[in-house]
Amino acid sequence: MEVDRADGRNPNQLRPLACSCSILHRAHGSASWSQGFRFIQTSHFYHFNLFVFTSKCYFCYWVGSGDTKVLAAVYGPKAGTKKNENPEKASIEVIWKPRTGQIGKPEKEYEIILKRTLQSICILTINPNTTTSVIIQVVHDDGALLPCAINAACAALVDAGIPMKHLAVAICCCSAESGYCILDPTKLEEQKMKGFAYLVFPNSILSVLPEGSSLVQGEPMEHGIITSVTHGAMSVDDYFHCLERGRAASAKLSDFLRRSLQSKLPGDLSKAE
């Protein structure tokens, strides 16, 4: 089914991703994750007709498609605070900082979803009685904000060296009236669609085990769902359709996450050779 998107992407196409780790000096781990570019240098454009050239400036604006950018900082493991102290498990606290103003109900909800997601991927028993703070600063919001924050938080946790069972990749899927579904919507698309789902999957892993031995009830591990949040009305079929598309895209996302984590680590860390 052909769908027109304002920025010329096809329904399964994600916005360009960018991730950089260790960008904050004081934090124990930090990462920025962005989906989409607000400005693209003229030398890099590929959808020529979609660009409006600004006068006297060598940048051009990608009409309709903004970027969603989130900064995540991790502090910890540090001594447990009174509030979240648990003698048997490490606790994770998430602080959401919106771009402007105070945090409201939706941000509180994001905090809780993010906290539960991170709790399920971290190994909490290794450093009991400690707190790890994750601070999420929204830099720019143009749709799919929570998935972007989950990806950023995950990269920041890895950067801080917090023990984790596996990584998580998050994606937003929208479903429209006519039954089609699009991935990684912009804010405009999110508002137009009748429903959308935030899906979080485990990353695809490298394994030395023989093929098929890591299947859980006949399915690979990365097909499991860590978190699923839906907004709006969505039929069961639409939901499964979104899930299928999301899974396909999550493989690409986890490849990207692995590559950006690998590039962060210097190759000459060891001088053994």
Add this chain to the structure above:
Amino acid sequence: MEAKPSTANLVDKIVVPGDVVLDLSSMTNQTIKLGGGLRQECDSVSVIKAGKLRFSKPNKYWVESSQKRYVPCVEDTVLGIVVDCKADNFFVDIRGPTIAFLPVLAFEGGTRRNIPKFEIGSLLYVRVVKANPGMNPELSCTDASGKAAEFGLLKDGYMFETSTGLSRMLLSSPTCPVLEELGKQLSFEIAVGLNGRVWVNAESPSTVVLVSNAIMNSESLSAVQQKIMVDKLLQRIK
């Protein structure tokens, strides 16, 4: 039994949490030692921290990574700062999640009568003797046989903080290029803690500044780059 070829593929590769690096069902009657960053799950060993998977003959596996945060581990030598003195313990900050305890008797020939006096803020070179989860780590100023062995108060000098990866590089043998090059031309004292603290002392303050800068700059440089960087710095002071 030789490791499977697919296992060998992951050694010296960069791995991320969740990767399964060893299949124990194919390695029966073999003892292996797992270091930091690895975890056993039934018949497989998976990674919990991103870094480079290392293997040392005959049987040691670990993940090498660099963090800004230190997690105490038994037998690590660290640099700690005294934050409080109590009747039984000195409270020492070793950059870990919690304050570490240094018993007042954990010194060579330590008795109730000759308890050392440390001012708050003084820097100590100590050894971690207990690091159990859920407890504050315990330190000691003696080696395993009860000798003082260089442990104790570090007077004067300059202390700075780096990542755990850099401090491990400074302690590696053969001596890392940056220290070797500096040592050829300058004389200085250095104490490196695995918690990422480095203490430098020398006759003149300018040497201390030069050595500290050279070490801090060497974080992401290769061996050759480190030599060039040190040469440039040394030329500047001549």
